Amino acid sequence: MVAVPAGTVTLSDRRTGRRWPVEVGPCHMAAHPVTQAWYAEVTGHRPGTVQGDLLPVESVSWWDAVRFCNALSRRAGLTPAYHLRPEAGTAEWDARADGYRLPTEAEWEHACRAGSTGPRYGPLDEIAWYRGNSAERIHPVGGKRPNAWGLYDMLGNVWNWCWDLYDPEVYGTYRVLRGGGWSDEHWSCRASVRRRSHPTFRIDDVGFRVARSVAA
Template identity: 70%
Template structure:
């Protein structure tokens, strides 16, 4: 990948859901995550497609569904000689956790990387770190324009929501998947590290994109 991945060392993260008033802790192994969301240029290079109506190579790709994101991960993995992590059979998808290819982060990985060792709702002043309704001009912005978090990740909050691997609440919402981070049209309260949103995996919306990761620490050949 042109922008590379940053290594996130193992640790634990506490998650919470306001709707159900539940909290839980997840222990995480070392993983890697992209510094930026996938851009339009990256997406076009891998898939040959340019979804959405915005124009600009450094803009985060948007109007992509969860299924689109899964397909991108598998295709990019194959292009780089890695094992694709997702096995798709119709409407069923299985994640091969042993695969070394690109994948979506889990929501626990996403929040852990977003917080980057901080404890507040955000890793910095919102206008310095996130494009949201108050400062975006109601449009998407190029990745990396605002301040990174302490671990070097840009645009974890604001700009575009990001798809995660996880089902949101299968007993209530079926196949809906988790979205994290908030977007350029959201109010400030939606751009917080702990906020969970959901969408149907087939929906493609103009403030939803994704970033990719890989399992494990880098090797000499990675």
Template identity: 70%
Template structure:
């Protein structure tokens, strides 16, 4: 995992024409999305339609990602970050836990930008992302494009990544945030600022996730 320094990020939403600043504390973020082999080692499951050890796991819901984080934490002796109640309809984050978790969307965009504050991407899209123009209509192995300045791969393209946040509870209720764009998306969806949302039970072949950990104070 990569150590991400503290800082500030400006988020925006095209639907509401709103922007807001978020202070981000130091945390750790996986250099690549969770792979199919990693997911299988922890859960015993291979949900992806196209199988490959180094392919990012896809067709996993937000709820699946939450359960994976807790299972991986327990596997390595860390305190799980989530308390799952009400038949998985309600999930509470345990702030004091040292286990694995999903990044917040502010953490995700801050890490994606890797110190840059302008422009839609951290590099030339064809060199950093698998998207519709260069993916050949399929997902690709993680870490095969150029990383950003902080050593994070595939922050844009390949698979969308679940974040912890609820997108807009007043309008979309329990829908959670997705970031990054995927292998089937046009270039305008593979930008650091793009927000997408979906129901936490969604399972589709261009959505995966990467894991984070809080840095002890």
């Protein structure tokens, strides 16, 4: 886990043209996406279209990701962050809990940028696996240069599920995805790009990373 300092990030949405500033508190975030080995160790399951311990786990839904967070918290003796009722389609985040959780999209973008202001935190070929250099396949985590705060694969390789609803008035329960993946063109691998999907959706270029709140 890497310490991410507090700060302010301006989120934007190309569909609506809206921009809005968000103040972000300090948190800890995993240095790389959850791997297949880590996911299997915690859950006993190993989803994925290609097998490899150090490959990012993929073909996991948003619900799979938040269940993993709770299971990891219990395993570590921490208070789970989420109260989940999948049968009702509801999930509540207990912000007082010290357990693992998904980053908010503001936390994710703030952590991705790591103090940078451009579309990316470095030259794309040096920091990300995307369509132009991935040979149309997923790659082990940590194979590209990290950002200034020591976070790997913030762009490319797999999209990251975030906690947030995308736009509930228009898209209902759809959740936010960030970061771009191994099969995406270069324009999708930028710090500001937002994507959305249903929380039950699973595909071979979507994974996640975990975060933890910093005690007040």
